[in-house]
């Protein structure tokens with residue numbers, strides 16, 4: 001360069017003066033230069049903020065762990081504020097010994113740590129009929145992935161003396177919406193957790209402090225927050241959130257019910273509409289997330305031409321079953337227009353469908369369980385737009 005770079009040739013303020021001392025932020029906060037990396041909502045989506053949703057800023061994150069303060073929030077009756085010493089978890093129904101646990105009681109059960117994704121069944125729901133929202137935060141941001149600490153749900157059920165006639169479990173929240181869902185007992189005894197920590201610290205209020213249910217691989221709605229009651233029964237309860245909501249209306253007028261499992265899915269998080277290419281052509285990193293309720297991700301392919309040709313992406317080895325996987329595709333961008341897509345395959349061999357194939361199978365009326373392939377149109381100036389190709 002003709003002129004020297006003054007960041008090199010001149011001493012900068014941060015080099016010349018002392019910085020803030022320890023304890024300037026007893027509970028640390030992100031750099032002020034990251035102030036745009038926040039959860040965001042879509043104003044027209046819901047009538048008010050207490051029964052609403054905001055979205056994880058996926059475009060700005062990397063790795064597989066979502067920072068606690070950026071985990072999307074979905075609540076139907078606002079955030080309950082519960083003093084932990086006043087919280088109770090009751091088990092009743094088809095058990096030999098109905099029980100009430102305090103938080104202190106729960107903390108004395110054997111603990112486990114597990115990393116899982118939570119995806120709302122409505123994630124990508126607004127995209128069902130066509131491309132709509134410009135940014136993966138909005139199209140795919142109803143997912144987060146953290147390490148939970150808690151006790152396996154089966155420990156509590158065994159303590160209460162689960163009867164063999166018990167086939168279903170009702171989980172109920174202590175919030176104003178009293179979120180209530182039926183869960184098959186096999187799932188409850190398999191890998192569900194009653195969790196009170198996320199990423200090592202107490203659950204955030206938005207995520208169900210002091211305790212929530214973790215239902216790995218299954219739709220977020222079943223992960224009851226502020227968990228106050230578990231009832232064992234012999235049939236599902238047919239609650240509002242499993243009949244009128246969280247069902248999928250098909251083209252023939254019938255609705256799919258109890259579609260618990262989250263299917264294989266992926267999205268390119270950067271570049272994407274909120275994370276444009278600012279460096280021009282040349283060396284370019286494509287990155288994204290892939291996940292499946294079936295377990296691990298076996299492979300992710302990336303297309304630069306709207307699905308005509310596919311290239312194997314690199315899956316970062318730091319990955320867990322029923323957690324998000326981080327993938328990368330490094331390439332040399334020639335500066336021309338591209339149609340970026342990612343397509344994941346899970347350990348059971350399920351492959352993410354095109355949106356067209358999904359609509360063919362399920363009709364145009366669905367909201368929930370959209371795992372279709374996402375397309376970003378990369379333009380010559382590096383800007384991107386949410387589009388659909390056929």
Ligand code: MTE
Nearest residue numbers: 072073074075076120173179220221224225
């Ligand atoms: N649990 C209670 N008690 N109340 C709620 O409104 N919302 C559910 C579920 N559990 C909800 C709840 C829905 S629809 C989802 S997607 C997840 O919580 C969202 O969890 P999060 O807010 O930690 O992202």
Ligand code: CO
Nearest residue numbers: 120121220221
């Ligand atoms: Co939800």
